[in-house]
Amino acid sequence: MFRKLVISVLMIVVLAGAFAGWQFFAANTAFPQKSKYLYIYTGHATWPEVLKSVKDSNLVKSPGMFDLLATKLDVPEKLKAGRYEIKNGMSLMDITRLLRNGTQAPVKLIITKLRTKENLAGFLGRKMEVDSLDVLTYLNDSLKSLGFDSNTVMAMIYPNTYTYFWNASMQNIFDKFHEEYKRVWTDERRQQARNQGLTPIQAYTLASIVEEESTIRTDKDTIASIYLNRFKKGMRLQADPTIKFAMKDFTLRRIHTKYLSVESPYNTYMNAGLPPGPICTPSVITLDAVLHSPQTNYLYFVAKSDFSGRHVFTTTFDQHVKVANEFRTALSIEQQKRAIKDSLERHK
Structure with missing residues (x-):
């Protein structure tokens, strides 16, 4: 009788150990997504707070077993702040090792x-x-x-x-x-900036204006040449994107005359020279368009009336006015077409 009791107890112990082992090494994540992140904040890397976050985020099916395993492996003492990726299908042992080793997921x-x-x-x-x-x-x-x-x-x-x-x-x-x-800013780019009469910061600032003016790569260097020509002649740049920046309204699609008097050092219609700093973070491609901008006589540009995104470049103000009027006329017609189309759509 005693022998049977001992065998039964041993079987229970073995089964309990097997169950615990299965709990530790089998998939134990409780979320359907591919992965979730556990954030442990600097100065708040205490185990009770981490355990609460694990429970609140529904990261594991067995938070009690996770607590037991992590405590046995000294995770609370070795805990490091960071961002940890918990992948779907990870076991409690996987997660515990991740935290114990401080293996963060990079951002x-x-x-x-x-x-x-x-x-x-x-x-x-x-x-x-x-x-x-x-x-x-x-x-x-x-x-x-x-x-x-x-x-x-x-x-x-x-x-x-x-x-x-x-x-x-x-x-x-x-x-x-x-x-x-x-x-x-290699030595070569610094020399190219000097050749244009610019410091690296000035070149970047001009590139930021060009970046906002056009997405057409082949137009950027010519646009840059126009602003450089104006800059060297002491003319005001009169760059529309600087008005948007001055007004902190980047939704503006047209710059009306009433906007041109906004009080700001970034208003290049009122202030000569470059603005005090960049108005966006331009790409290196645009920066190189500034550094490699060709010698031209152009002083003006306006969008083409075919709405291709390209520009027409002119040397005199009279030429510019003619092309600008063509664009405005085309834009008005386009807006009327859209208004009629929208009206028809609403009355269907």
């Missing part, structure tokens, strides 16, 4: 076109652990030693893909931005 920051410091701060605040207000402070105060002020600091930011850990420090984030800036 890819894909910067395309940003217009303002606030845009950049908000972008970093959404993607990284840093606070957007702290980013703004850093942009305004902490990059002067690198040659940038609160107006020109965005000239350090180039569209590209940057890879970080989610909890990277502010300095680490901007160090990588500055490395890209130095990579772009």
Whole structure:
């Protein structure tokens, strides 16, 4: 009788161990998505908070067993802040090892076109652990030693893909931005800027205007030549995108006369020379269009009346007025057609 009891107890122990092992090593994620992320914030990397986040996010089916395993493997003592990718189908052991080893999932920051410091701060605040207000402070105060002020600091930011850990420090984030800036500004590009009578920051600022003026790659260098001609002659640039920037209204499709008197150092209709800093983050392609812009006599340009996105370039104001009137007439006709079409659609 005693022997049977011992065997029964042993079987129960073995089965319990097998069940526990199955719990530890079998898939235990509780969500249908391909993956979810567990965020452990700097200064808040305590095990009770992490365990609560695991439960609240419905990451695992067995939070109690996860707590037991993690505690046995000293995870609470070895916990590191970061962003951890929990993939569907991971076991409790997989997740525990991930946290124990501090194996973070990197964040890819894909910067395309940003217009303002606030845009950049908000972008970093959404993607990284840093606070957007702290980013703004850093942009305004902490990059002067690198040659940038609160107006020109965005000239350090180039569209590209940057890879970080989610909890990277502010300095680490901007160090990588500055490395890209130095990579772009080779000795050859610096010489090309000098040949155009520009500093790197001025070239970037002009490129930001060209970037906003046209998406047509083959037009960009000629547009740049027009602004360079105006700049060298002491003419006002009269660049419409600078009005949008001055008004902080990037939805404007047409710049009406009433907008041209907006009080701002970025209003190139009222102020001579380049604006105090860039109005967006231009691509390197556009920067090179500025640096390689040809010698022309053009002083004016306007969009073609066929709405192809291309431009007509002229040397005199009278020529410009003629072409501009053609575009306005074509635009009015196009708008009337759209209005009629919309009206017919509404009355169907």
